[in-house]
Amino acid sequence: MSSTEPFIHLDGLEKTFTVRRRAGLIRREKREVRAVDGISFGVERGEMVGYIGPNGAGKSTTIKMLTGILTPSGGRLRVAGIDPSRERTRLARRIGVVFGQRTTLWWDLPLKDSYRLMHRMYRIPDARYRENLDRYVNLLDLGDLLDVPVRQLSLGQRMRGDIAAALLHDPEVLYLDEPTIGLDVVSKAKVREFLKDLNGERGTTVLLTTHDLTDIEQLCSRVMVIDHGRLMYDGELAGLHGVGESERLLVVDLERELPPIEVPGARFVRAEGPRQWLAFPAADSAAPLVAAVAAAHPLVDLSVREPDIEAVIAKMYGGTREERRESLR
Amino acid sequence: MAETTTTTPVAGDDPPRPDGPSRTDDSRTDGSRTGDSPAYGVLGDSLRTYRMVAAMWIRSTMAYRVSFALTLFNSFCVTFFDFVVILLMFGQVKGLGGFSFAEVAFLYGTAGTAFGIADLTMGSLQRMGRRVRDGSLDTFLMRPAPLLAQVAADKFALRRFGRVVQALLVLVWSLFLLDVDWTPVKAVLLPVTVVCGAVIFGAVMVTGASALFWLQDAAEVTNAFTYGGNTLLQYPPTIFAQELVRGVVYVVPLAFVSWLPALYVLGRPAPAGVPDWAAFASPLVALVCCGVAGLAWRAGIRSYRSTGS
CATH class of the missing domain: 3.30.70 (Alpha-Beta Plaits)
Incomplete structure (x- = not known):
């Protein structure tokens, strides 16, 4: 890994999907949708960055390219010097991912079985595994939940279980996609506190997408706004026009x-x-x-x-998303 | 003081907790070197992952032993009734397409065992379509283990072993009934056939699962080739149309699973004008099928689109 390149580096990253739509009985229309349309940014080690934008802006698509799940259509992408889609499994050992809307745990198995499997799959040294497991079980209050099958956990419990699972192998980067979605106020506060400590103590780089402005306010010194697959803003949260007025x-x-x-x-x-x-x-x-x-x-x-991000961004450009869309036509 | 200076450089079993953004690159590369040793290769890694995931599912199934015993018995019975049909048929007729009961039982046993092994090890691939559709495949893709092994071992169902046992019993039984001049070649060919047959069926399942990356609802098409192919191979080729037989020789090479080698063992000519040496081509065909399946799978992963959100 070259020392000059940022830890996460995107250069003109693109992702286009071909959408086929029925037009008439047999005829099908092909249409290209640019989900990510030339995004460039760099994130240094230890940074905690908010990645926000309205629904369908391209946030999740970016995250999925960063993990190697999706192959970019164009541009260059490096995480820790690795091209994610080419060396997905090698990168997997160095990153942790939490999807708020989807669990990475084995649905039908008790939490501790999932962890045991992670232990072996990620080849985590035994001592390290035990230390981390104790630590996260403690910090995230998972003690009573270890024997419960994941499908029986509440959303908040499952989220905490997922966060612990993503961290057992000491990832250098943690991608969080809506980690507080659907959580109650107490659970949200717990998760935020935990993430803040994690970043402070272990220096884990965190990239966070969210709809909850409070997540960003409390966690991220830097925020990137994406809309229509393009990067619209990159800087301090305070600099986001409209945040103060929200x-x-x-x-x-x-x-x-x-x-x-x-x-x-x-x-x-x-x-x-x-x-x-x-x-x-x-x-x-x-x-x-x-x-x-x-x-x-x-x-x-x-x-x-x-206030949600949607409202802030709508204010940022003046008018709602729909109005902007109208004006584009 | 002296103590701290001596303990720091020692790379003990309990590595010092990296503090702050100054986490060292060294410890990281060290870790990945031990874990990621290239000697493993994709195949070794796949086997390791498969074993790991399957073992966990077996352990979780064994938590309910009675329930497991019942489902295993059930699986055995379902496939057994399948064979009862053949038994009943031979109660009425002396031969089927010129084949005796023992010969049909032999065909049934070889095809059934091969299919049973493939179904036991790769049957979970059927659920791929749902995973692609609801995006839960993402989870598998984020783990540092080969995707195919993870998907194939997911929810590993040991109860499918019932099918293998049933087919194997029929095969052994047929060996006692058969009147065959056993030669060393035939004796070796039989186990090789079963293994290659399982590999060919497995490759067809993987190829079919690859198609699910594009056509999420096409699982039934694959089933037609696997379950359907199994049923087809359990009967003598002489009762089917020649076009169909040629199809499973040249298009989807299921005939190499059992028909061609089994007919050689039985001392019968190969069907549909296929040369006799084809009876020994199963390993080669299995290899080619694996190659095709591997390429299809890779292409599938690269075109995976995930879901919104």
């Missing part, structure tokens, strides 16, 4: 239908029967706002919705 939503369920709530620091968005939506700046704490609302109104329930 808003969180407070959803309030009242005892009965009431006129719009007016409290300082929040803006009434809409009401639906006894439920009302209030928007407030994402940077502000929700606590005083909740207190103010509760003091003056008969509350039944409330929840806070975090």
